[in-house]
Amino acid sequence: MKIFTIFFILIFLSGNEFLFAQDELNNQFQKAEKLFKEEKYFDAITEFKRVIFFDSENKYDYESYYKIALSYRAGNKLSEAIRYFSLAEQSAQTRDEILNAKFEIVKLNILRRTTSSALNLLDKIESEFPEKQNDVINWRGWAFIFKDDWESAANEFNKIDSLKWIADFCKNIENSKYSVRFAKIISYFLPGAGQFYSGNYLSGFLSLGWTGLWTYLTVNSFVEKRIFDSVMIGNFLWLRFYNGNIQNAEKFAIAENQKISNNALEYLQNNFKGKKP
Amino acid sequence: MKNYFVYAIIFSVIFFGKSFPQNSFHTQSNILIFADHLFCEKDFLRAIDEYLRIENKGDSTKLKLAFSYQKINNFDASSFQFLELKNTSVADIASLNFYKSSYLAENFVSLINNFENENFISEKYFSFISKLYLTARIKANHNIDKNFDFGAFEKSEQETVSVLVKRQLNPKYKSETMAGVLSTLIPGLGKIYTQNYGDGITSLIVTGLLTYLSVNNFDHNHQFKGWIFAGLSSYFYLGNIYGSVASAQIFNANYNRVTQEEIDKFIYENNYFLPKEADWNCK
Amino acid sequence: MKIYFFSILFCLIHFNVFPQTEFEKWEGKKISYVLNENSTSSELNFDAENIPELFLKSLTNLYWFFISDVDGDNCPFSPTCSAFLIGSIEETNVIKGALMFADRFTRDINFFDKANAYPFVTRGKFFDPPQNYTLNRESIKVFESGKFLFLE
Known part of the structure; x- marks a missing residue:
């Protein structure tokens, strides 16, 4: 009987190890986050990669990939950032996470001025997530701004009342340009x-x-x-x-x-x- | 009974001890696993950082570290690390990559010296390294003469090598003096000699036209205009001689560029005479 | 199903093909929304070491200001002939620079076979820097002619 108790204790203790592993993962993630906040992006990426590597349950995959992408973005390495946002999208668990990653990819395409791929992605998002139409319209407007097409941007922003200000701004810019x-x-x-x-x-x-x-x-x-x-x-x-x-x-x-x-x-x-x- | 307690305490210490350090992802063994993962992911810059944190590196770890340095084009560090692996179990592959690093760093003189002093040459890969050595000699045009022995190369490679050696041994340069003299005799002839036919003809037309205008103006007693055109004519005449010499130099520089590019192409296509790249146990 | 298959395949290929892009450690860098602006006129400069150089440079600057910037884009070379003159004087001296310019001018009015004689850079300009004509063998840098050249 006592032997069983001891075994039980031992099993309990070894079970603790599993608990510790989760804690450790959390610790490691916090460590990476801290580096990210301190703007040490290169090292932060290493630590996030470590989280992903040791995270056997893929619990932190989405957040880590997402943060790696943000770090690359902060270092103005846009194509790598896109690569990691797509990885984040693939390991996303919820609809919101998928959307988030998709919009980030759109934003990077806008910044890179690869407008056609940004617009294509937005069309896809619009058909898959009709509830996010307002965001889609906003980003489409920004894509046109970066394409230097202020008139289309103004038309796009005009579809939503809350974007009235920026629509007028774009219209003004369009009007002040020389022909x-x-x-x-x-x-x-x-x-x-x-x-x-x-x-x-x-x-x-x-x-x-x-x-x-x-x-x-x-x-x-x-x-x-x-x-x-x-x-x-x-x-x-x-x-x-x-x-x-x-x-x-x-x-x-x-x-x-x-x-x-x-x-x-x-x-x-x-x-x-x-x-x- | 007491024994059981002792066992329990010992076991619990073992189990706790295993997971107690603040972060077990940073133990030596886990760093190594993670470093190898980064290496396989081809993130060599971060792999180096991780390998450097390992205190007692095994030979294969050292090899991977050196290899990572080579991949991020830090050839000084990679040569040093490969050299460290002399007399180890991975000396053969290290020796090959040691020479490759020197080649990539364009340290041809040190490569040639190392080979000739039999510094760190793997016997197993002797034929590969000697090919690399010979190519380095051709590339740097180091002691190449008629008796250059390229027996180390395969039959299929020898043809290319002999062409390359010939290009270095008897380069078909254009003489700068010749170009200058020819252009002095007839404006533009030097440029034609260096195969810039259009420039040569233009040069002849320009100088000829200006001289004609000068003579013509003197004939019609337009002294001032005559002198102006005479000055311009001699200015372009001198410029043409200068330009011919410069164009001979550029012709020769281009000849050398083509030679170098062909050597680069040859060695690249033969993968620096490395045997099939080692499988690093990457999944 | 197919899409998943291809996306996995794409990832695999992508990972294998993705080259090493980080050769050294980097730090955060602000992304600017703004695009680089093209300059619309030549930059005048009067830095000279001696009187003849000052004279030639002033002449070139006058030419840039009154003629070159107004009469359109006519020079097929990069740097342009006048910039080549300035460059050659800066590389060598007034006399050598003048000779280099005479040679460049002759090559400019040559209407035969320029396209195959030089590499070209942005907007189809032939790349022909003064460094190649100083008669100093060390400073010559040649590239395959007829090909587009990416300069930093």
Whole structure:
């Protein structure tokens, strides 16, 4: 009888070992979390990998993969982050976890500006999880912002009342942008006009001056019946500066638009309080 | 009765002791298991960290550590670690990879010296290492002459090797002096000699045209214009001589680049003459 | 079922193919939303060691400001001919730089076979750095011509 008691105690003790293992796993996970919070991302990844490796019941898989992905993301290693978010998605237990990982992948695709895959993923999420439509719309809007398509973004955000502010913001940005086509067309008619339109007055004056000078010289030679000179000046000088003027009109308009977009993105990154990638 | 208690205490101490340290994932044996796992996952940078935490490393652990260093392109450390494995059970494979590390680090001179001084050469893999050694000599163009012996290579490899040796032994360079002299005689001829035909013809046309304009202006008593074109003409003439010499140099540099690339291709396709890569017991 | 099979297969292949990407330890790095902006005009600089160099550089800067930035994108090379001149003077001296420029100019107006003579970089420009023409064999770096070149 007493022997049985002792065996029982021994079995109980060995059972304790199992309990300890769970505690240890938790300890290890906390340790990794601590490194993550201290922004020691490289080491945090090692410790999370250790958790996954020793976690025979796959209890911490989702959280660890998720945290590894977040660490890679914090180190601006986006494709690896995506890889680990997909691993997290595969080891997810609940619907929420799956959704979470999926949205993280979408966010990274938005940041990487691989917009088409972000939009594809969002379409899939929309059909599988109809209840999350608001989030899908929000991220679709952000995907368009990063694609520099502010009008589509505004249309997307407009579908939800709570996103009114950012919809208006996008609309404003779209309206404040220069039309590249318009800049080019007015430069065809009046050299330098496109540059004036986008606010590059110096370059506009130079273009106007040069083309004016060469036009005068070409016409003058023609009038004075020096046809050879006229053709040469017209072909090699006038045409060159005229072409350059149109190229510049386009180049400056694009550059100004880029500046506007970048300012807007910077503002959103620093000041926007809502959900953002 | 008392005995049972003693047993119980001993057993419980054993069982507690097993799981009592704060975190058993960080015991030596578990670190090793985890390190091997990282190694198999090809996360070599983290595997190195774990291997370094092990105090009494076995030979195979040391080998994996060295191999990990090689994989993250830290060839100094990997050479050092492979050398440490001299006279151990894994010396053969370590010796091979020791030489491979030197090759990858482009330390050809030390590789050649090590081989010639019979430093850490595995007898089992002698033929492989000697191939690596010979290729290093070709690559670094070290003491290559007509009697270069490439008997160590297989029949199928010898053809490629003889082409490579020939490229290093008798390189078909273009002489810089020759290019300069030719361009001095006729503008652009040096460029044609270095196979830049278009540039050569352009050079001839430009210098010819400017000289013609100069002569023409002098003939018509336009002294100032004449001098301007004469100056431009001689400027482009001198530039053409300079450019021909430079283009001969670039031609030779390109010749060397092709040689080096072909050697790289040859050794890469032959997997650095390593026998089939060791199976590291990865699942 | 099929999807599971393929996703598992994909994972297996993915794991085997996934190359070593971390060669050294790294730290957190902020992700910026902002895209890099292309510069729209040449950067003028007047750093010179002697009078002739200052003179040539001023000339080049004037050319950049009044002509090059206004007359469109005409140079097929990278660096452009004027930048090549500046570069060669900085690498060597005024006289050698001038000779290098004469050679470059001749190669620029050559309309025969440029496409096969140089490697090219962004926007189809031929890569032709002044370092290759200083007559110093050590500084020459050549790449396969006709191929696209990824520069850091």
